[in-house]
Amino acid sequence: xxxxxxxxxxxxxxxxxxxxxxxxxxxxxxxxxxxxxxxxxxxxxxxxxxxxxxxxxxxxxxxxxxxxxxxxxxxxxxxxxxxxxxxxxxxxxxxxxxxxxxxxxxxxxxxxxxxxxxxxxxxxxxxxxxxxxxxxxxxxxxxx
Numbered sequence: 818x819x820x821x822x823x824x825x826x827x828x829x830x831x832x833x834x835x836x837x838x839x840x841x842x843x844x845x846x847x848x849x850x851x852x853x854x855x856x857x858x859x860x861x862x863x864x865x866x867x868x869x870x871x872x873x874x875x876x877x878x879x880x881x882x883x884x885x886x887x888x889x890x891x892x893x894x895x896x897x898x899x900x901x902x903x904x905x906x907x908x909x910x911x912x913x914x915x916x917x918x919x920x921x922x923x924x925x926x927x928x929x930x931x932x933x934x935x936x937x938x939x940x941x942x943x944x945x946x947x948x949x950x951x952x953x954x955x956x957x958x959x960x961x
Contacts, residue, residue, distance in 0.1 A: 843886065845870040845872045845889055846864070846869040846870045846890045846891065847864050847870070847872075847892075847893055848872050848880060848884070848891075849864070849871060849872070849873045849874070850873075850874045850880040850892060851875070851898070852876050852895060856895070857875065858873075860893060863949055863950070867950050869953065872887055876898040876899055876901055877905050877906035878900045880894070890956075891914055891916065891917060892906075892913070892916040893916075893919065893949070893953060894906065894917070894918060894919065895919050896922070896924070903932065904928070904931045907932055907933055913935040914935070915937040915956040916936045916937060916956070917949075917952045917953055917956050918936050918940070919940045920940075920942060921941070923941075924939050937956035938952035938955060938956060
């Protein structure tokens with residue numbers, strides 16, 4: 818059973834820059850959110866080598882904090898994380914940026930519905946770097 822959607826009044830607004838407005842926050846192409854330090858570091862390095870600007874967060878709660886200070890083009894995130902998982906992260910955002918979801922587990926139809934329409938792509942761990950880069954490029958194009 819999918820967790821209930823938080824009331825609208827509890828949903829976080831993104832930094833104004835994430836909604837197309839102007840803000841004084843930093844700007845990054847990608848925010849990588851994963852509780853596994855090795856995965857987070859590897860994904861960030863692949864993206865940086867492809868000349869993307871990247872920020873990282875260790876779970877959904879840390880990502881919410883980063884999204885208050887950064888303008889983000891796309892989230893690349895794990896589904897299962899402590900404190901706040903990927904479903905909770907997307908539901909906590911009033912207007913989430915496009916997301917690329919990574920998971921070591923099968924993403925079934927119920928989970929896809931729970932994640933919502935902001936998900937641009939799903940990647941099953943482990944994945945090839947070129948699949949990650951293609952998914953991020955597609956998501957960045959979808960958010961433009």
